[in-house]
Amino acid sequence: MRKITIGMVILSIIIIGMVIPAGFSGQANPVVITYGETTHANTNYKSDVDSFFKSQSNLDLNNADEKIITANEVNKISSGITGRNYDSSEVFSSALVNLNDNDNLEVSVDKSKITTITGDMYLSALKSSGITNGHVYVTSPVEATGESALAGIMNCYEEATNVEIPETVKEAANKEIYTQAEIVESSNVSSDNLSKLVNDVKETVKQENVTDHQTIVNIIQNYTVVNNVNITNSDIENLANSIEQTQNVQGDVNTYENKVTDVLNSTDDSGNNILSGIFG
Helix, strand or coil: CCCCCCHHHHHHHHHHHCCCCCCCHHHHHHHEEEEHHHHHHHHHHHHHHHHHHHHHHHHCCCCCEEEEECCHHHHHHHHHCCCCCCCCCCCCEEEECCCCCCCCCEECCCCCECCCCCHHHHHHHHHCCCCCCEEEEEEECCCEEEEEEEHHHHHHHHHHCCCCCCCHHHHHHHHHHHHHHHHHHCCCCCCCHHHHHHHHHHHHHHHHCCCCCCHHHHHHHHHHHCCCCCCCCCHHHHHHHHHHHHHHHHHHHHHHHHHHHHHHHCCCCCCCCCCCCCCC
């Protein structure tokens, strides 16, 4: 089976978030599956994806909402990302989000198919966005980097809480995933090692409230030595830009978290928590 490159999957990062309709909060299903149209149209592909979701989540998928990502929808935004045009045979990646499972944020990735983005990478990007609950599952019927799930995951949280994640925060999270995927694909560093490096750097930058670009570069360089990670100066610059962008939107992240907290603590006229049917 051919490997799906970054250019073939990054294009659907935004589009997944566009196809999950409003009205998720309260009445709609807190379990959503997004299928690439190539996967959904192929019985064997869809069966493979569903088997992974069933085995990992122990959910009855007959009760899940299903959304299909089409090539036409992808091409509406691909010019601004990759400049390429895609047909209906090139949209594979799939994700399941279970918002009932909310003790802690968890991500389960099918490592046999998702070749680049690790669970830790998803966790890092989602937590940077202020998302801390739910269980996320990511797979593909063929090998893929796994980038296409992030926006759909975030959109599910938006619909469940009726609180929109700021565009600046989404862009920072997408940039974080895309930057790491590019480095993994173009270098000899493993996804796990790069993810640990980025997490260490982000933690230091956050604790010390660093916003200066060169200081972030210096911190990355120090951690490449500590973690024995060999990446180019260009990679370090790209990581620094990504982490700087994440750091600069922390005000928006805090605002989002506060709004979600208000919603989660809200009650209806009967004194019941208005999201008790979705969270908990």
